[in-house]
Amino acid sequence: MNCPHTAAAPAGRSTGAVVIDPMVQDLDGETARLRDAGVLARIDLLGVPAWTVTRHAEARQLLLDQRLVKDIDAWELWRSGVVTRAWPLIGMIDAGRSMFTVDGAEHRRLRTKTSQALTPRRLEAIRPAIEKFTEELLDQLEAGRDENGVVDLKAVFAQPLPMKVVGMLMGVDESQHAMLSRQYKAFFSMLTPQDERLALLAELDVFYAELVRERTARPADDLTSALILAEEGGEPLTEEEVVGNLKAMVAAGHETTIGLVLNAVRALLSHPDQLRMVLDGEADWDAVIEETLRWDTPTTHLLMRFATEDITVGDEVIREGEGVVISYRAIGRDIEQHGPDADAFDITRPTRNRHMTFGHGPHICPGAALSRVEAATALPALFGRFPGLRLAVPDEEITKLPVMTQNDMAAFPVLLD
Ligand code: STR
Numbered sequence: 001m002n003c004p005h006t007a008a009a010p011a012g013r014s015t016g017a018v019v020i021d022p023m024v025q026d027l028d029g030e031t032a033r034l035r036d037a038g039v040l041a042r043i044d045l046l047g048v049p050a051w052t053v054t055r056h057a058e059a060r061q062l063l064l065d066q067r068l069v070k071d072i073d074a075w076e077l078w079r080s081g082v083v084t085r086a087w088p089l090i091g092m093i094d095a096g097r098s099m100f101t102v103d104g105a106e107h108r109r110l111r112t113k114t115s116q117a118l119t120p121r122r123l124e125a126i127r128p129a130i131e132k133f134t135e136e137l138l139d140q141l142e143a144g145r146d147e148n149g150v151v152d153l154k155a156v157f158a159q160p161l162p163m164k165v166v167g168m169l170m171g172v173d174e175s176q177h178a179m180l181s182r183q184y185k186a187f188f189s190m191l192t193p194q195d196e197r198l199a200l201l202a203e204l205d206v207f208y209a210e211l212v213r214e215r216t217a218r219p220a221d222d223l224t225s226a227l228i229l230a231e232e233g234g235e236p237l238t239e240e241e242v243v244g245n246l247k248a249m250v251a252a253g254h255e256t257t258i259g260l261v262l263n264a265v266r267a268l269l270s271h272p273d274q275l276r277m278v279l280d281g282e283a284d285w286d287a288v289i290e291e292t293l294r295w296d297t298p299t300t301h302l303l304m305r306f307a308t309e310d311i312t313v314g315d316e317v318i319r320e321g322e323g324v325v326i327s328y329r330a331i332g333r334d335i336e337q338h339g340p341d342a343d344a345f346d347i348t349r350p351t352r353n354r355h356m357t358f359g360h361g362p363h364i365c366p367g368a369a370l371s372r373v374e375a376a377t378a379l380p381a382l383f384g385r386f387p388g389l390r391l392a393v394p395d396e397e398i399t400k401l402p403v404m405t406q407n408d409m410a411a412f413p414v415l416l417d
Pocket of ligand 1: 100248302
């Protein structure tokens with residue numbers, strides 16, 4: 001096979017690599033194949049070779065290993081010009097300078113204010129707003145039913161809720177939320193031509209830079225303004241760094257929480273006995289949230305880290321300059337970590353809290369507590385208002401979007417009673 005997305009066929013592309021399907025036609029099958037391919041597996045990402053780590057213990061170790069870095073210039077295939085901005089996944093890696101792309105002391109400097117703003121204690125202050133958004137969207141669900149009583153839980157509830165929350169936090173005006181949702185949908189979809197994806201990323205950069213300039217002139221009570229102001233005695237972030245953090249927060253805060261909420265609803269509807277336990281108070285929503293995070297991770301593959309030295313993992317060696325993906329979905333299904341029934345959804349599973357879906361180490365998701373508050377608000381409110389909620393189509397008919405890195409459904413049509 002030739003390699004349409006890169007300047008030349010990448011050297012070292014091995015046979016036997018697990019080809020990651022851009023159309024996501026069989027996510028469970030692919031997850032199992034990755035797990036079977038070994039602790040460290042070779043994968044093919046649209047013609048570009050990389051390693052992926054498929055096990056909890058080794059992923060944890062690699063996520064703490066300072067010889068793996070986020071800086072794209074450490075990637076041999078990038079330095080040599082084999083991978084270019086024509087590759088459709090480049091936007092997942094070359095996303096501008098931010099806490100997502102920098103390591104070490106500079107990473108701490110870029111990240112501190114964001115993680116401080118998102119501690120469980122600080123989040124208590126915004127819980128009432130999340131509850132209010134949830135109630136409004138539940139009203140819209142009721143009002144949005146078609147003549148057969150069907151409404152898309154994704155479009156009307158699971159997608160707008162995280163956008164409203166991250167929008168409020170960062171100070172993005174409500175009037176821009178639909179535009180951002182549309183742009184990110186196109187950004188993540190493999191059906192979007194690469195020139196369009198690059199164009200929309202450039203438009204988003206302009207949008208975020210304008211917002212940062214506005215807040216620089218007139219600070220408001222939001223995290224964007226906080227990011228602009230210097231720490232006492234510290235070095236302020238540059239405009240590029242604030243923009244980078246802002247877009248990382250909006251992209252991550254929006255996209256991943258959609259998956260968490262929808263995947264939890266889907267898991268409960270396809271495991272009615274467990275839904276009963278929760279509704280009867282025999283199990284709590286936190287158990288549902290943690291088991292969903294483990295079993296059906298919002299992020300399938302996290303791109304990418306690069307080896308600055310040879311790194312041995314088991315019997316394999318990641319060579320200096322090679323790329324490493326973290327395959328969170330396979331990691332959640334690790335039998336060593338979660339037992340032989342790791343493929344089963346079970347909210348009573350003793351290891352349900354011992355997943356690594358938010359990552360580990362210095363880059364561990366700074367929004368983890370926020371997404372948990374969102375899900376812990378949305379799920380009980382949804383089933384409280386609509387205890388008879390059910391799918392309007394057979395579960396097998398729910399399709400995944402053609403998104404390689406995120407676990408995202410096209411739509412989730414439901415009946416409310
Ligand atoms: C999308 C494009 C962009 O402008 C900035 C970022 C940085 C943060 C990334 C985001 C990306 C893609 C989705 C990510 C997010 C961090 C967490 C989220 C990878 C590349 C996850 O899926 C875990």
